[in-house]
Amino acid sequence: MNAAPAVGPLLGLVLVVLTAAAALLVRLGGLGPGREVCVAAMRATAQLAAVSLLIAAVLRSAGWTALFVAGMVVVAAATAGGRITGSMRGRAWWAALPILAGVGPVLAFLLASTLVPLRPVAVLPIAGIFVGGAMTACAMTGRRALDELRTRRGEYEGGLALGLLPRDAALEVCREAAVLALVPVLDQTRTVGLVTLPGAFVGVLLGGADPVEAGATQLLVLIGLLAIEAIAALITLELVATGRLAATAGDGR
Known part of the structure; x- marks a missing residue:
């Protein structure tokens, strides 16, 4: 049985909700600008997407x-x-x-x-x-x-x-x-x-x-x-x- 989360619209929705919640809490709590949380989440998404595409080739050599x-x-x-x-x-x-x-x-x-x-x-x-x-x-x-x-x-x-x-x-x-x-x-x-x-x-x-x-x-x-x-x-x-x-x-x- 595959225990990994299914890649699809549901995963995207959950990630957006969690990112928005974290950014809102950081901003309302005076911990800094919520924008930093959003930027970090977007960077993580882009970087992991790129790594996922590269990793198969990398692991062959x-x-x-x-x-x-x-x-x-x-x-x-x-x-x-x-x-x-x-x-x-x-x-x-x-x-x-x-x-x-x-x-x-x-x-x-x-x-x-x-x-x-x-x-x-x-x-x-x-x-x-x-x-x-x-x-x-x-x-x-x-x-x-x-x-x-x-x-x-x-x-x-x-x-x-x-x-x-x-x-x-x-x-x-x-x-x-x-x-x-x-x-x-x-x-x-x-x-x-x-x-x-x-x-x-x-x-x-x-x-x-x-x-x-x-x-x-x-x-x-x-x-x-x-x-x-x-x-x-x-x-x-x-x-x-x-x-x-x-x-x-x-x-x-």
Whole structure:
């Protein structure tokens, strides 16, 4: 039995209703312009439609799969860098470093262990999850770290007055940003199976695997994400502390 939703007018209607409801709630609740919700929903629709058309061709070739993953990294770096610096130029591209440093070693380790088969159909979805997690950790750490440096400028300057190097003074102020950035993945890992059934588990289950195999796949993904996001958060923190990742208008130092 196919558990996927049928593609047709009903699906379109449901998506429109949900998008409109979310946009209205955001606007009425003073959380921002509802237009952003609509734009995000339309972008998701267009992007997934394009990916759905491309994915069959991509999965037939290891080369195309590698190129597709590289494209994911570029988009993730641009997104995280833009979120941190307010621009997608110059310093924003330092965001590629924590993403690559997190995803590269962990994905290579899983492939070398043969737990993840070296086949496009296995590599692509896991790589996508890993890149997305690294992007989120990078963006959250960088944004929070810069906010801390702005709002706690006096503490930063106090550290300099005590003889700390600029990097060390910045780390004393913004280190907590990395801790907070890891909260979502830690909570997801702690509550998996009790509160949520994440995408990897559901995807493998719908693909015909038994629940034990689906659970093993999800566990591998979650523990991999813990390592990836920890690496990404720490490197992002270092980039902010050394001034390589800074807001376009300055980071308050």
